[in-house]
Amino acid sequence: MLTPSLDIFRHQPYRHYWIMRQSLSAARQMQAVAIGWQVYDVARETRSIEESALMLGFVGLAQFAPVFFLSLVGGQAADRLDRKLILVVTNLVRVACALVLAISPFYANEMTLWLVFGAAILLGVMHAFSPAAASALLPRIVPREDMRQAIAWNSLGFQGAAIGGPALGGLLYILGPSTVYLVSAGLLLLATLAIATARTPSHEKITGQSGWKMTLQGLRYVRDNKIVLGAISLDLVVVLFGGVTALLPVFARDVLMTDTVGLGLLRTAPAVGAAIVAFLLATRPLTRKIGLWMLGAIAVYGIAMIGFALSTVLLLSLIALAITGAADMISVFIRQSIIQLATPMDMRGRVSSVEFIFISASNELGEFESGVAARFLGPIGAVLMGGVLALVTAAAWFRLFPQLARTDELEHVEEHGADDADKGAGKPA
Numbered sequence: 001m002l003t004p005s006l007d008i009f010r011h012q013p014y015r016h017y018w019i020m021r022q023s024l025s026a027a028r029q030m031q032a033v034a035i036g037w038q039v040y041d042v043a044r045e046t047r048s049i050e051e052s053a054l055m056l057g058f059v060g061l062a063q064f065a066p067v068f069f070l071s072l073v074g075g076q077a078a079d080r081l082d083r084k085l086i087l088v089v090t091n092l093v094r095v096a097c098a099l100v101l102a103i104s105p106f107y108a109n110e111m112t113l114w115l116v117f118g119a120a121i122l123l124g125v126m127h128a129f130s131p132a133a134a135s136a137l138l139p140r141i142v143p144r145e146d147m148r149q150a151i152a153w154n155s156l157g158f159q160g161a162a163i164g165g166p167a168l169g170g171l172l173y174i175l176g177p178s179t180v181y182l183v184s185a186g187l188l189l190l191a192t193l194a195i196a197t198a199r200t201p202s203h204e205k206i207t208g209q210s211g212w213k214m215t216l217q218g219l220r221y222v223r224d225n226k227i228v229l230g231a232i233s234l235d236l237v238v239v240l241f242g243g244v245t246a247l248l249p250v251f252a253r254d255v256l257m258t259d260t261v262g263l264g265l266l267r268t269a270p271a272v273g274a275a276i277v278a279f280l281l282a283t284r285p286l287t288r289k290i291g292l293w294m295l296g297a298i299a300v301y302g303i304a305m306i307g308f309a310l311s312t313v314l315l316l317s318l319i320a321l322a323i324t325g326a327a328d329m330i331s332v333f334i335r336q337s338i339i340q341l342a343t344p345m346d347m348r349g350r351v352s353s354v355e356f357i358f359i360s361a362s363n364e365l366g367e368f369e370s371g372v373a374a375r376f377l378g379p380i381g382a383v384l385m386g387g388v389l390a391l392v393t394a395a396a397w398f399r400l401f402p403q404l405a406r407t408d409e410l411e412h413v414e415e416h417g418a419d420d421a422d423k424g425a426g427k428p429a
Helices: 006-010 012-044 049-080 083-106 109-141 144-175 177-196 211-224 226-242 245-255 260-283 290-310 314-342 345-400 402-406 410-425
Strands: none
Touching: 006 012, 006 144, 012 049, 012 083, 012 109, 012 144, 012 177, 012 245, 012 260, 049 083, 049 109, 049 245, 049 345, 083 109, 083 177, 109 144, 144 177, 144 260, 144 314, 211 226, 226 290, 226 314, 226 345, 226 402, 245 260, 245 345, 260 314, 290 314, 290 345, 290 402, 345 402
């Protein structure tokens, strides 16, 4: 039994790292609420509901495309360059993007959309570099025996930011989108200051390997470790087709008939469910049958998503979304533990970049898929389809990745990862 002890914060680098992560998460959540409502509101002045939903999908695509093309480069950079420097630079660029978004409402509608989409693309470029650097930095600043506690606190902090960020964003939007973007810029500056002053160990440079060979090694490792591949690809398929985030402005305005405060609550609800589960996992982490727990959580996610699609009452919709967040938290906790424990230290940047391509594909590309599906099936039909596909995926992965389904304890994952690394070491790069 793990106690969510504050002892983990005795490590000054982790303390600053944690502040950076939560400030960045809160800023991104606030921006997501403002961007979603702003784009949908502007689009609805001249477009139908379905066409405006498609515009929301294009916002997701604008953020995903840079990640798809640059994430492997970002993973290689995380293994070659100073990871703290990467985080400082990417956070400063995010501050600049927030300031661009802050001035976007003062232009004509079409120009506003151009500015928002331009900022979204640049934010996507930053997402291609910062997650791999952050993930690869964590095991350098936290002792191995404290790693699970650090992952649990990361999850708790993220869900706290995911609860407060959208709610605050929805409230501040009453004062206009510029207010939301300026407050998020302040949080991003705090994130930059926190990581810049962290006492991180000096970076150990990798020499004697070409960038292309290093990238192939990361891809090959994920391909050969079936537990790792199954865990991250499961998240890809489910959230790609079963996500609802991009369509929340549509449901808020035209299905549930609420306002920006209601939209903030809708975006907050999954984080509430996830935070409750994250706290439980911090105190009583899963120790047995983790593969079945992961697949079962996906099935619950699909059922809850179907419930959300059929609901026309705000309270019921909030409960359904909270259940999806709780189920997703179980999947996320297991996947992150697998990645951190099964991956060799010198490959974590590259493996994390591969993982982030999957995650970003499921999130940002999933938003595009949601917009396209809503264009042809309507918003309710799109979410119903996603819930059914989540159920189908849980059943399919049980057969396609039996190693994942049979995984019992995380220690076994660690041993399996070490074995795979040894096997991969004998292969030509």
